[in-house]
Amino acid sequence: MKNKSIAEIKQLLDQGSLTNSDISIIQHDPRKGVQQLWKSYQKKIEKKQALELRFTEMSQFEEKSYSSGANHIAGIDEAGRGPLAGPVVAAAVILPRNFKLLGLDDSKQLNEIKRNEFFSIIKNEAVSYGIAIISNQTIDEVNIYEATKIAMLDALSQLEPSPDHVLIDAVPLENVSCTSESIVKGDQKSITIAAASILAKVTRDTIMKxxxxxxxxxxxxxxxxxxxxxxxxxxxxxxxxxxxxxxxxxxxxxxxx
Structure with a gap:
Protein backbone atom coordinates (compact mmCIF):
# COMPACT_ATOMS: atom_id res chain seq x y z
CA MET A 1 0.00 0.00 0.00
CA LYS A 2 2.82 2.45 0.88
CA ASN A 3 4.27 2.18 -2.62
CA LYS A 4 0.98 2.53 -4.46
CA SER A 5 0.27 5.54 -6.62
CA ILE A 6 -2.63 7.89 -5.94
CA ALA A 7 -4.45 6.42 -8.95
CA GLU A 8 -4.05 2.89 -7.55
CA ILE A 9 -5.30 4.00 -4.14
CA LYS A 10 -8.31 5.65 -5.78
CA GLN A 11 -9.11 2.38 -7.53
CA LEU A 12 -8.95 0.49 -4.24
CA LEU A 13 -11.21 3.05 -2.55
CA ASP A 14 -13.69 2.86 -5.42
CA GLN A 15 -13.75 -0.92 -5.09
CA GLY A 16 -14.11 -0.72 -1.31
CA SER A 17 -11.70 -3.64 -0.89
CA LEU A 18 -9.64 -2.30 2.01
CA THR A 19 -8.30 -3.98 5.12
CA ASN A 20 -7.99 -2.17 8.45
CA SER A 21 -4.25 -1.99 7.81
CA ASP A 22 -4.84 -0.38 4.39
CA ILE A 23 -7.15 2.21 5.94
CA SER A 24 -4.58 3.07 8.61
CA ILE A 25 -1.87 3.55 5.99
CA ILE A 26 -4.11 5.78 3.87
CA GLN A 27 -5.11 7.89 6.88
CA HIS A 28 -1.46 8.57 7.66
CA ASP A 29 -0.29 9.03 4.08
CA PRO A 30 1.16 12.58 3.90
CA ARG A 31 0.30 13.10 0.25
CA LYS A 32 -2.37 15.76 -0.23
CA GLY A 33 -3.99 13.84 -3.07
CA VAL A 34 -4.39 10.76 -0.90
CA GLN A 35 -5.99 12.76 1.90
CA GLN A 36 -8.43 14.34 -0.53
CA LEU A 37 -9.34 10.86 -1.76
CA TRP A 38 -9.85 9.70 1.82
CA LYS A 39 -12.16 12.62 2.64
CA SER A 40 -14.22 11.91 -0.48
CA TYR A 41 -14.37 8.23 0.43
CA GLN A 42 -15.57 9.04 3.96
CA LYS A 43 -18.30 11.31 2.61
CA LYS A 44 -19.39 8.57 0.22
CA ILE A 45 -19.62 6.06 3.07
CA GLU A 46 -21.52 8.52 5.28
CA LYS A 47 -23.98 9.24 2.46
CA LYS A 48 -24.57 5.53 1.89
CA GLN A 49 -25.12 4.96 5.61
CA ALA A 50 -27.65 7.80 5.67
CA LEU A 51 -29.47 6.31 2.68
CA GLU A 52 -29.47 2.88 4.33
CA LEU A 53 -30.97 4.39 7.49
CA ARG A 54 -33.56 6.32 5.50
CA PHE A 55 -34.58 3.20 3.58
CA THR A 56 -34.93 1.24 6.83
CA GLU A 57 -37.08 4.00 8.34
CA MET A 58 -39.31 4.01 5.25
CA SER A 59 -39.72 0.23 5.41
CA GLN A 60 -41.42 0.19 8.82
CA PHE A 61 -45.01 0.06 7.54
CA GLU A 62 -44.08 -2.77 5.20
CA GLU A 63 -42.23 -4.73 7.89
CA LYS A 64 -45.18 -4.32 10.26
CA SER A 65 -47.52 -5.67 7.57
CA TYR A 66 -45.24 -8.61 6.83
CA SER A 67 -45.09 -9.38 10.55
CA SER A 68 -48.90 -9.42 10.61
CA GLY A 69 -48.99 -12.10 7.91
CA ALA A 70 -49.26 -10.11 4.69
CA ASN A 71 -47.35 -11.45 1.69
CA HIS A 72 -48.20 -8.86 -0.97
CA ILE A 73 -48.29 -5.24 0.16
CA ALA A 74 -49.45 -2.58 -2.29
CA GLY A 75 -48.64 1.10 -2.18
CA ILE A 76 -50.86 3.69 -3.87
CA ASP A 77 -50.22 7.32 -4.71
CA GLU A 78 -51.34 9.94 -7.19
CA ALA A 79 -49.89 12.79 -9.17
CA GLY A 80 -51.76 15.83 -10.41
CA ARG A 81 -54.42 16.82 -7.91
CA GLY A 82 -53.41 20.46 -7.87
CA PRO A 83 -52.71 21.47 -11.49
CA LEU A 84 -55.08 23.54 -13.59
CA ALA A 85 -54.67 21.28 -16.61
CA GLY A 86 -54.14 17.65 -17.51
CA PRO A 87 -55.24 14.37 -15.98
CA VAL A 88 -54.81 13.01 -12.49
CA VAL A 89 -52.73 9.84 -12.49
CA ALA A 90 -52.62 7.15 -9.82
CA ALA A 91 -50.28 4.20 -9.49
CA ALA A 92 -50.36 1.07 -7.38
CA VAL A 93 -47.37 -1.21 -6.93
CA ILE A 94 -46.39 -4.38 -5.10
CA LEU A 95 -42.66 -4.64 -4.44
CA PRO A 96 -40.81 -7.88 -3.70
CA ARG A 97 -40.04 -8.37 -0.03
CA ASN A 98 -36.29 -8.16 -0.64
CA PHE A 99 -36.59 -4.99 -2.76
CA LYS A 100 -33.89 -2.43 -2.05
CA LEU A 101 -33.38 0.88 -3.82
CA LEU A 102 -31.28 3.33 -1.84
CA GLY A 103 -32.41 6.91 -2.40
CA LEU A 104 -36.04 5.93 -2.98
CA ASP A 105 -38.22 8.73 -1.67
CA ASP A 106 -41.23 10.90 -2.42
CA SER A 107 -41.04 11.63 -6.16
CA LYS A 108 -41.09 15.39 -5.50
CA GLN A 109 -37.82 15.05 -3.56
CA LEU A 110 -35.99 13.55 -6.55
CA ASN A 111 -34.73 15.27 -9.67
CA GLU A 112 -36.07 14.24 -13.07
CA ILE A 113 -33.05 12.11 -13.98
CA LYS A 114 -33.28 10.11 -10.74
CA ARG A 115 -37.08 9.76 -11.06
CA ASN A 116 -36.74 8.35 -14.56
CA GLU A 117 -34.00 5.97 -13.44
CA PHE A 118 -36.08 4.75 -10.50
CA PHE A 119 -39.19 4.52 -12.71
CA SER A 120 -37.49 1.90 -14.88
CA ILE A 121 -36.09 -0.01 -11.91
CA ILE A 122 -39.44 -0.13 -10.12
CA LYS A 123 -41.31 -1.30 -13.23
CA ASN A 124 -38.70 -3.99 -13.92
CA GLU A 125 -38.46 -5.31 -10.36
CA ALA A 126 -42.05 -4.93 -9.11
CA VAL A 127 -44.14 -8.01 -8.48
CA SER A 128 -46.96 -6.08 -10.11
CA TYR A 129 -47.98 -2.50 -10.84
CA GLY A 130 -50.96 -0.63 -12.23
CA ILE A 131 -51.33 2.91 -13.57
CA ALA A 132 -54.64 4.73 -14.10
CA ILE A 133 -55.21 8.02 -15.92
CA ILE A 134 -58.36 10.07 -15.31
CA SER A 135 -59.01 12.90 -17.76
CA ASN A 136 -59.69 16.53 -16.97
CA GLN A 137 -63.23 16.04 -18.32
CA THR A 138 -63.94 13.40 -15.67
CA ILE A 139 -62.33 15.61 -13.02
CA ASP A 140 -64.81 18.35 -13.99
CA GLU A 141 -67.71 15.89 -13.81
CA VAL A 142 -67.03 14.33 -10.42
CA ASN A 143 -64.50 16.74 -8.74
CA ILE A 144 -60.80 16.16 -8.21
CA TYR A 145 -61.12 14.24 -4.94
CA GLU A 146 -63.52 11.68 -6.39
CA ALA A 147 -61.47 11.47 -9.60
CA THR A 148 -58.38 10.71 -7.49
CA LYS A 149 -60.17 7.87 -5.72
CA ILE A 150 -61.42 6.48 -9.04
CA ALA A 151 -57.85 6.51 -10.35
CA MET A 152 -56.48 4.83 -7.22
CA LEU A 153 -59.10 2.06 -7.30
CA ASP A 154 -58.51 1.53 -11.02
CA ALA A 155 -54.74 1.22 -10.49
CA LEU A 156 -55.31 -1.15 -7.56
CA SER A 157 -57.61 -3.36 -9.64
CA GLN A 158 -54.79 -3.95 -12.15
CA LEU A 159 -52.54 -5.69 -9.62
CA GLU A 160 -51.97 -9.40 -10.00
CA PRO A 161 -51.68 -11.05 -7.54
CA SER A 162 -54.13 -9.09 -5.45
CA PRO A 163 -52.57 -7.47 -2.38
CA ASP A 164 -53.12 -8.63 1.20
CA HIS A 165 -52.70 -5.11 2.53
CA VAL A 166 -52.73 -1.64 0.97
CA LEU A 167 -50.81 1.46 2.02
CA ILE A 168 -52.33 4.66 0.61
CA ASP A 169 -50.98 8.17 0.54
CA ALA A 170 -53.42 10.32 2.52
CA VAL A 171 -56.66 9.28 0.79
CA PRO A 172 -58.87 6.72 2.56
CA LEU A 173 -60.41 4.27 0.09
CA GLU A 174 -63.66 2.37 0.45
CA ASN A 175 -64.52 -0.91 -1.27
CA VAL A 176 -61.01 -2.31 -0.99
CA SER A 177 -61.05 -6.11 -0.77
CA CYS A 178 -58.26 -6.30 1.82
CA THR A 179 -57.03 -4.37 4.81
CA SER A 180 -55.74 -0.88 4.12
CA GLU A 181 -54.39 2.18 5.86
CA SER A 182 -54.20 5.80 4.79
CA ILE A 183 -50.92 7.46 5.76
CA VAL A 184 -50.52 11.24 5.80
CA LYS A 185 -47.40 12.09 3.76
CA GLY A 186 -47.11 8.39 3.07
CA ASP A 187 -44.81 8.97 0.10
CA GLN A 188 -42.22 10.17 2.63
CA LYS A 189 -42.83 7.33 5.09
CA SER A 190 -43.29 4.16 3.01
CA ILE A 191 -41.05 2.74 0.29
CA THR A 192 -44.06 1.18 -1.44
CA ILE A 193 -46.02 4.43 -1.55
CA ALA A 194 -42.87 6.28 -2.64
CA ALA A 195 -42.45 3.79 -5.50
CA ALA A 196 -46.07 4.37 -6.53
CA SER A 197 -45.54 8.13 -6.40
CA ILE A 198 -42.65 7.82 -8.86
CA LEU A 199 -44.70 5.68 -11.27
CA ALA A 200 -47.55 8.19 -11.12
CA LYS A 201 -45.47 11.35 -11.48
CA VAL A 202 -43.24 10.15 -14.32
CA THR A 203 -46.30 8.91 -16.22
CA ARG A 204 -48.12 12.20 -15.75
CA ASP A 205 -45.07 14.33 -16.59
CA THR A 206 -44.71 12.38 -19.84
CA ILE A 207 -48.34 13.11 -20.71
CA MET A 208 -47.94 16.82 -20.00
CA LYS A 209 -44.82 17.02 -22.16
Whole structure:
Protein backbone atom coordinates (compact mmCIF):
# COMPACT_ATOMS: atom_id res chain seq x y z
CA MET A 1 0.00 0.00 0.00
CA LYS A 2 2.82 2.45 0.88
CA ASN A 3 4.27 2.18 -2.62
CA LYS A 4 0.98 2.53 -4.46
CA SER A 5 0.27 5.54 -6.62
CA ILE A 6 -2.63 7.89 -5.94
CA ALA A 7 -4.45 6.42 -8.95
CA GLU A 8 -4.05 2.89 -7.55
CA ILE A 9 -5.30 4.00 -4.14
CA LYS A 10 -8.31 5.65 -5.78
CA GLN A 11 -9.11 2.38 -7.53
CA LEU A 12 -8.95 0.49 -4.24
CA LEU A 13 -11.21 3.05 -2.55
CA ASP A 14 -13.69 2.86 -5.42
CA GLN A 15 -13.75 -0.92 -5.09
CA GLY A 16 -14.11 -0.72 -1.31
CA SER A 17 -11.70 -3.64 -0.89
CA LEU A 18 -9.64 -2.30 2.01
CA THR A 19 -8.30 -3.98 5.12
CA ASN A 20 -7.99 -2.17 8.45
CA SER A 21 -4.25 -1.99 7.81
CA ASP A 22 -4.84 -0.38 4.39
CA ILE A 23 -7.15 2.21 5.94
CA SER A 24 -4.58 3.07 8.61
CA ILE A 25 -1.87 3.55 5.99
CA ILE A 26 -4.11 5.78 3.87
CA GLN A 27 -5.11 7.89 6.88
CA HIS A 28 -1.46 8.57 7.66
CA ASP A 29 -0.29 9.03 4.08
CA PRO A 30 1.16 12.58 3.90
CA ARG A 31 0.30 13.10 0.25
CA LYS A 32 -2.37 15.76 -0.23
CA GLY A 33 -3.99 13.84 -3.07
CA VAL A 34 -4.39 10.76 -0.90
CA GLN A 35 -5.99 12.76 1.90
CA GLN A 36 -8.43 14.34 -0.53
CA LEU A 37 -9.34 10.86 -1.76
CA TRP A 38 -9.85 9.70 1.82
CA LYS A 39 -12.16 12.62 2.64
CA SER A 40 -14.22 11.91 -0.48
CA TYR A 41 -14.37 8.23 0.43
CA GLN A 42 -15.57 9.04 3.96
CA LYS A 43 -18.30 11.31 2.61
CA LYS A 44 -19.39 8.57 0.22
CA ILE A 45 -19.62 6.06 3.07
CA GLU A 46 -21.52 8.52 5.28
CA LYS A 47 -23.98 9.24 2.46
CA LYS A 48 -24.57 5.53 1.89
CA GLN A 49 -25.12 4.96 5.61
CA ALA A 50 -27.65 7.80 5.67
CA LEU A 51 -29.47 6.31 2.68
CA GLU A 52 -29.47 2.88 4.33
CA LEU A 53 -30.97 4.39 7.49
CA ARG A 54 -33.56 6.32 5.50
CA PHE A 55 -34.58 3.20 3.58
CA THR A 56 -34.93 1.24 6.83
CA GLU A 57 -37.08 4.00 8.34
CA MET A 58 -39.31 4.01 5.25
CA SER A 59 -39.72 0.23 5.41
CA GLN A 60 -41.42 0.19 8.82
CA PHE A 61 -45.01 0.06 7.54
CA GLU A 62 -44.08 -2.77 5.20
CA GLU A 63 -42.23 -4.73 7.89
CA LYS A 64 -45.18 -4.32 10.26
CA SER A 65 -47.52 -5.67 7.57
CA TYR A 66 -45.24 -8.61 6.83
CA SER A 67 -45.09 -9.38 10.55
CA SER A 68 -48.90 -9.42 10.61
CA GLY A 69 -48.99 -12.10 7.91
CA ALA A 70 -49.26 -10.11 4.69
CA ASN A 71 -47.35 -11.45 1.69
CA HIS A 72 -48.20 -8.86 -0.97
CA ILE A 73 -48.29 -5.24 0.16
CA ALA A 74 -49.45 -2.58 -2.29
CA GLY A 75 -48.64 1.10 -2.18
CA ILE A 76 -50.86 3.69 -3.87
CA ASP A 77 -50.22 7.32 -4.71
CA GLU A 78 -51.34 9.94 -7.19
CA ALA A 79 -49.89 12.79 -9.17
CA GLY A 80 -51.76 15.83 -10.41
CA ARG A 81 -54.42 16.82 -7.91
CA GLY A 82 -53.41 20.46 -7.87
CA PRO A 83 -52.71 21.47 -11.49
CA LEU A 84 -55.08 23.54 -13.59
CA ALA A 85 -54.67 21.28 -16.61
CA GLY A 86 -54.14 17.65 -17.51
CA PRO A 87 -55.24 14.37 -15.98
CA VAL A 88 -54.81 13.01 -12.49
CA VAL A 89 -52.73 9.84 -12.49
CA ALA A 90 -52.62 7.15 -9.82
CA ALA A 91 -50.28 4.20 -9.49
CA ALA A 92 -50.36 1.07 -7.38
CA VAL A 93 -47.37 -1.21 -6.93
CA ILE A 94 -46.39 -4.38 -5.10
CA LEU A 95 -42.66 -4.64 -4.44
CA PRO A 96 -40.81 -7.88 -3.70
CA ARG A 97 -40.04 -8.37 -0.03
CA ASN A 98 -36.29 -8.16 -0.64
CA PHE A 99 -36.59 -4.99 -2.76
CA LYS A 100 -33.89 -2.43 -2.05
CA LEU A 101 -33.38 0.88 -3.82
CA LEU A 102 -31.28 3.33 -1.84
CA GLY A 103 -32.41 6.91 -2.40
CA LEU A 104 -36.04 5.93 -2.98
CA ASP A 105 -38.22 8.73 -1.67
CA ASP A 106 -41.23 10.90 -2.42
CA SER A 107 -41.04 11.63 -6.16
CA LYS A 108 -41.09 15.39 -5.50
CA GLN A 109 -37.82 15.05 -3.56
CA LEU A 110 -35.99 13.55 -6.55
CA ASN A 111 -34.73 15.27 -9.67
CA GLU A 112 -36.07 14.24 -13.07
CA ILE A 113 -33.05 12.11 -13.98
CA LYS A 114 -33.28 10.11 -10.74
CA ARG A 115 -37.08 9.76 -11.06
CA ASN A 116 -36.74 8.35 -14.56
CA GLU A 117 -34.00 5.97 -13.44
CA PHE A 118 -36.08 4.75 -10.50
CA PHE A 119 -39.19 4.52 -12.71
CA SER A 120 -37.49 1.90 -14.88
CA ILE A 121 -36.09 -0.01 -11.91
CA ILE A 122 -39.44 -0.13 -10.12
CA LYS A 123 -41.31 -1.30 -13.23
CA ASN A 124 -38.70 -3.99 -13.92
CA GLU A 125 -38.46 -5.31 -10.36
CA ALA A 126 -42.05 -4.93 -9.11
CA VAL A 127 -44.14 -8.01 -8.48
CA SER A 128 -46.96 -6.08 -10.11
CA TYR A 129 -47.98 -2.50 -10.84
CA GLY A 130 -50.96 -0.63 -12.23
CA ILE A 131 -51.33 2.91 -13.57
CA ALA A 132 -54.64 4.73 -14.10
CA ILE A 133 -55.21 8.02 -15.92
CA ILE A 134 -58.36 10.07 -15.31
CA SER A 135 -59.01 12.90 -17.76
CA ASN A 136 -59.69 16.53 -16.97
CA GLN A 137 -63.23 16.04 -18.32
CA THR A 138 -63.94 13.40 -15.67
CA ILE A 139 -62.33 15.61 -13.02
CA ASP A 140 -64.81 18.35 -13.99
CA GLU A 141 -67.71 15.89 -13.81
CA VAL A 142 -67.03 14.33 -10.42
CA ASN A 143 -64.50 16.74 -8.74
CA ILE A 144 -60.80 16.16 -8.21
CA TYR A 145 -61.12 14.24 -4.94
CA GLU A 146 -63.52 11.68 -6.39
CA ALA A 147 -61.47 11.47 -9.60
CA THR A 148 -58.38 10.71 -7.49
CA LYS A 149 -60.17 7.87 -5.72
CA ILE A 150 -61.42 6.48 -9.04
CA ALA A 151 -57.85 6.51 -10.35
CA MET A 152 -56.48 4.83 -7.22
CA LEU A 153 -59.10 2.06 -7.30
CA ASP A 154 -58.51 1.53 -11.02
CA ALA A 155 -54.74 1.22 -10.49
CA LEU A 156 -55.31 -1.15 -7.56
CA SER A 157 -57.61 -3.36 -9.64
CA GLN A 158 -54.79 -3.95 -12.15
CA LEU A 159 -52.54 -5.69 -9.62
CA GLU A 160 -51.97 -9.40 -10.00
CA PRO A 161 -51.68 -11.05 -7.54
CA SER A 162 -54.13 -9.09 -5.45
CA PRO A 163 -52.57 -7.47 -2.38
CA ASP A 164 -53.12 -8.63 1.20
CA HIS A 165 -52.70 -5.11 2.53
CA VAL A 166 -52.73 -1.64 0.97
CA LEU A 167 -50.81 1.46 2.02
CA ILE A 168 -52.33 4.66 0.61
CA ASP A 169 -50.98 8.17 0.54
CA ALA A 170 -53.42 10.32 2.52
CA VAL A 171 -56.66 9.28 0.79
CA PRO A 172 -58.87 6.72 2.56
CA LEU A 173 -60.41 4.27 0.09
CA GLU A 174 -63.66 2.37 0.45
CA ASN A 175 -64.52 -0.91 -1.27
CA VAL A 176 -61.01 -2.31 -0.99
CA SER A 177 -61.05 -6.11 -0.77
CA CYS A 178 -58.26 -6.30 1.82
CA THR A 179 -57.03 -4.37 4.81
CA SER A 180 -55.74 -0.88 4.12
CA GLU A 181 -54.39 2.18 5.86
CA SER A 182 -54.20 5.80 4.79
CA ILE A 183 -50.92 7.46 5.76
CA VAL A 184 -50.52 11.24 5.80
CA LYS A 185 -47.40 12.09 3.76
CA GLY A 186 -47.11 8.39 3.07
CA ASP A 187 -44.81 8.97 0.10
CA GLN A 188 -42.22 10.17 2.63
CA LYS A 189 -42.83 7.33 5.09
CA SER A 190 -43.29 4.16 3.01
CA ILE A 191 -41.05 2.74 0.29
CA THR A 192 -44.06 1.18 -1.44
CA ILE A 193 -46.02 4.43 -1.55
CA ALA A 194 -42.87 6.28 -2.64
CA ALA A 195 -42.45 3.79 -5.50
CA ALA A 196 -46.07 4.37 -6.53
CA SER A 197 -45.54 8.13 -6.40
CA ILE A 198 -42.65 7.82 -8.86
CA LEU A 199 -44.70 5.68 -11.27
CA ALA A 200 -47.55 8.19 -11.12
CA LYS A 201 -45.47 11.35 -11.48
CA VAL A 202 -43.24 10.15 -14.32
CA THR A 203 -46.30 8.91 -16.22
CA ARG A 204 -48.12 12.20 -15.75
CA ASP A 205 -45.07 14.33 -16.59
CA THR A 206 -44.71 12.38 -19.84
CA ILE A 207 -48.34 13.11 -20.71
CA MET A 208 -47.94 16.82 -20.00
CA LYS A 209 -44.82 17.02 -22.16
CA UNK A 210 -46.78 15.49 -25.04
CA UNK A 211 -49.60 18.02 -24.55
CA UNK A 212 -46.98 20.79 -24.54
CA UNK A 213 -46.06 19.99 -28.13
CA UNK A 214 -49.54 21.03 -29.26
CA UNK A 215 -49.91 23.94 -26.80
CA UNK A 216 -46.39 25.32 -26.25
CA UNK A 217 -47.53 28.73 -24.96
CA UNK A 218 -48.55 27.29 -21.60
CA UNK A 219 -45.16 25.76 -20.69
CA UNK A 220 -46.73 22.43 -19.76
CA UNK A 221 -43.35 20.74 -20.22
CA UNK A 222 -41.99 22.64 -17.20
CA UNK A 223 -45.01 23.55 -15.04
CA UNK A 224 -46.86 20.25 -15.65
CA UNK A 225 -50.16 22.15 -15.63
CA UNK A 226 -49.66 23.99 -12.35
CA UNK A 227 -50.67 27.63 -12.17
CA UNK A 228 -47.33 29.34 -12.64
CA UNK A 229 -47.14 33.00 -13.64
CA UNK A 230 -46.37 32.13 -17.29
CA UNK A 231 -49.25 29.66 -17.35
CA UNK A 232 -51.72 32.23 -15.98
CA UNK A 233 -50.49 34.86 -18.42
CA UNK A 234 -50.97 32.42 -21.30
CA UNK A 235 -54.51 31.73 -20.09
CA UNK A 236 -55.32 35.44 -20.18
CA UNK A 237 -53.78 35.80 -23.63
CA UNK A 238 -54.81 32.60 -25.41
CA UNK A 239 -57.71 31.24 -23.35
CA UNK A 240 -58.14 27.64 -22.24
CA UNK A 241 -57.14 24.42 -24.00
CA UNK A 242 -59.13 21.15 -24.18
CA UNK A 243 -56.93 19.93 -21.31
CA UNK A 244 -57.78 22.63 -18.79
CA UNK A 245 -59.98 21.79 -15.81
CA UNK A 246 -63.04 23.99 -16.19
CA UNK A 247 -64.17 23.34 -12.61
CA UNK A 248 -61.00 24.89 -11.15
CA UNK A 249 -61.37 28.50 -9.99
CA UNK A 250 -58.90 30.28 -12.30
CA UNK A 251 -60.31 28.48 -15.33
CA UNK A 252 -63.92 29.16 -14.33
CA UNK A 253 -63.18 32.87 -14.18
CA UNK A 254 -61.67 32.74 -17.67
CA UNK A 255 -64.78 31.01 -19.02
CA UNK A 256 -67.16 33.44 -17.34
CA UNK A 257 -65.15 36.51 -18.23
Missing amino acids: KIHKDFPYYDFNSNMGYGTRNHIEALHKYGITPFHRKSFAPIRSEIIR
